[in-house]
Amino acid sequence: MESGRHRLRALVAYDGGPFHGFAANLGVRTVAGDLTDALQQILGADTTITCAGRTDKGVHGWGQVISFDAPTDHLAPTELRRALNHHCGPAIVVRAIEAAPADFDARFDAIARIYRYRILQAPVADPFRATTHWHVDQPLELAALRAGIEPLLGEHDFSSFCRRPAPGPRGHERTLVRRVMRARWREQGDRLTFEIEASAFCQQMVRAIVGTLVEVGRGRRRAGDLAGILAGRDRGAAGQLAPPHGLMLWRVRYADEPGWVVDQSAAGSPSP
DSSP states (O other): OOTTEEEEEEEEEEOOTTSSOSSOOTTSOOHHHHHHHHHHHHHSSOOOOEESOOOOTTOEEEEEEEEEEEETTSOOHHHHHHHHHHHHTTTEEEEEEEEOOTTOOTTTTEEEEEEEEEEEESSSOOTTSTTTSEEESSOOOHHHHHHHHGGGSEEEEOGGGSOOOOOOGGGOOOOOEEEEEEEEEEEETTEEEEEEEESOOOTTHHHHHHHHHHHHHTTSSOTTHHHHHHHHTOGGGSOOOOOGGGEEEEEEEESSOOTTOOOTTSTTSOOO
16 A cells, blocks of 8 residues: 555445446446546545446446555545545445544455345336336245245355356456355235345356246246256256346455445435
């Protein structure tokens, strides 16, 4: 870290609808692009941010975490949060911000990410939830949905549920092995919520899992098919991607939880 600068970490929420994903991408609007532009205007210095998870186009965030360096003689964290929200809100909101250890990295220090996917199962769509829920116009079999997640738990190669990444250095294939610690479905009235926690996720993994499980819930596949799909390591064997707007990065876990980690069911948070 440069002399005269200190590391900060922030908890960020955003509506993914207007953005072409989180990561900076030349020529299109992104969450990182807006945040970086705002930070550079406020701090008057070049700023690079690191995020815990690069969400795709249209995917929302409630518990995204970023880290960056700022001049030590500039705004206090609460003032910086207020200034960022003035520049970026309401599509992007910095929920909390604080000083972090000099070597803190939002991505590499994370030990788990939690995503939630929300489905509205109703004969008629709800315009007030149209941007945050996937509307499915027939009831899904909850027992089948729950049975379908069992083969996904533990450490597996998730090639069947991920977009194949570009080769790594020297042409080496990047691993798609991930460890899923927890997954569950909850039903609340006409809403179904799928929650999954893993050490990390590969691109489109949650949406491919949800799309496949919804086919199970509709009776088009059996819950027992998931084990074979996973073992086959063939993206063509799994279902279609669930729409991005139902997905949200809910929380990021760290071994030493930051002081601003809050109860996600607290007032002001999105309904679970």
